Amino acid sequence: MPKIGYVAIIGKPNVGKSTLMNAIVGAKLSIVTPKPQTTRKNVLGIYTSDSVQIVFLDTPGALVPRYEMQRSMMDSVHKSIEEADVIVVLADATHGLHALNYLTDEFMEVLKQTNKPILLAINKTDALPDRKAVLPLILEFEKLGIFKEYLPISALQNKYVDDLVKTIANYLPDGEFLYEEDFLSDQPERFFVAEIIRETIFLEYGQEIPYSCEVNITEFREREEGKWYIGAELIIERETQKGIIIGAKGQKIKALGLRARIKIEKHLEKPVFLELFVKVRDNWRNNKTMLKSYGY
Numbered sequence: 610m611p612k613i614g615y616v617a618i619i620g621k622p623n624v625g626k627s628t629l630m631n632a633i634v635g636a637k638l639s640i641v642t643p644k645p646q647t648t649r650k651n652v653l654g655i656y657t658s659d660s661v662q663i664v665f666l667d668t669p670g671a672l673v674p675r676y677e678m679q680r681s682m683m684d685s686v687h688k689s690i691e692e693a694d695v696i697v698v699l700a701d702a703t704h705g706l707h708a709l710n711y712l713t714d715e716f717m718e719v720l721k722q723t724n725k726p727i728l729l730a731i732n733k734t735d736a737l738p739d740r741k742a743v744l745p746l747i748l749e750f751e752k753l754g755i756f757k758e759y760l761p762i763s764a765l766q767n768k769y770v771d772d773l774v775k776t777i778a779n780y781l782p783d784g785e786f787l788y789e790e791d792f793l794s795d796q797p798e799r800f801f802v803a804e805i806i807r808e809t810i811f812l813e814y815g816q817e818i819p820y821s822c823e824v825n826i827t828e829f830r831e832r833e834e835g836k837w838y839i840g841a842e843l844i845i846e847r848e849t850q851k852g853i854i855i856g857a858k859g860q861k862i863k864a865l866g867l868r869a870r871i872k873i874e875k876h877l878e879k880p881v882f883l884e885l886f887v888k889v890r891d892n893w894r895n896n897k898t899m900l901k902s903y904g905y
């Protein structure tokens with residue numbers, strides 16, 4: 610009998626959740642940047658082998674919310690836990706004993722209450738002088754009595770990730786596959802396109818713009834035979850951010866559009882015409898109606 614189930618990947622911002630899901634699924638579904646709070650919505654990724662199908666949910670990094678958007682992000686984390694058969698908590702080995710503070714108090718409580726199996730994966734072991742350096746950390750984690758297993762991994766180098774997948778499979782229920790073997794995600798292309806643009810913004814701009822910016826796809830259609838037109842609004846919070854995002858003589862936004870288009874074309878495997886529009890929506894991150902219209 611094959612095994613099938615849902616797995617939530619949760620943890621603090623920047624510990625490597627999205628990198629891990631991409632490594633397992635073998636495709637770049639979830640965006641990754643060196644900045645924390647990159648992921649804002651759950652991203653679904655499906656892993657299939659001969660005997661097991663695992664539906665992963667990559668989630669936003671757990672934090673104490675300060676505005677509405679972050680509250681919605683944390684709702685997504687709660688939802689993923691509710692849907693999951695198995696929960697994978699990801700911690701960062703380079704944080705040393707601070708890694709023991711593996712989630713916010715809110716989520717630590719949720720995990721203490723649940724009777725679902727929880728596995729701990731300790732990531733970024735490649736950045737340690739020696740993989741054995743995680744052993745004292747694991748001994749401390751064991752004292753918490755929350756986790757079924759402890760797995761040191763490197764998502765970036767895709768090392769020991771298959772051990773994690775095998776371990777997860779042991780905890781999944783029997784059942785028939787839900788998806789075709791080559792099916793990687795059920796999220797629409799529009800979502801991935803918006804995420805690719807957002808990733809490029811995170812990489813191209815400093816601290817303020819990435820966090821104040823949302824990407825809203827307004828058009829996505831085949832305009833001429835084989836050439837796709839994508840219109841995207843870059844929503845910012847304040848008039849003063851317009852100059853920063855556009856740059857002198859439009860140089861910054863031009864570079865952004867070019868880099869994002871190249872990545873989108875690679876993702877969609879077709880030529881694309883990408884047009885970006887900057888829109889100011891005062892304080893959108895605290896506006897429930899606007900957040901809803903952006904899919905939060």
Ligand SMILES: Nc1nc2c(ncn2[C@@H]2O[C@H](COP(=O)(O)OP(=O)(O)OP(=O)(O)O)[C@@H](O)[C@H]2O)c(=O)[nH]1
Pocket residue numbers: 620621622623624625626627628629640641642643644645646647648649668669670671732733734735736762763764765766
């Ligand atoms: N050295 C090392 N770096 C890693 C590893 N996994 C992820 N990273 C890096 O850590 C940073 C954050 O990775 P993400 O995958 O975006 O982390 P995340 O947990 O999804 O972050 P949020 O979406 O912000 O919560 C990126 O710069 C990754 O390249 C790893 O195994 N080793």
Ligand SMILES: [Mg+2]
Pocket residue numbers: 626627628639640641647648667668669670
């Ligand atoms: Mg992420």
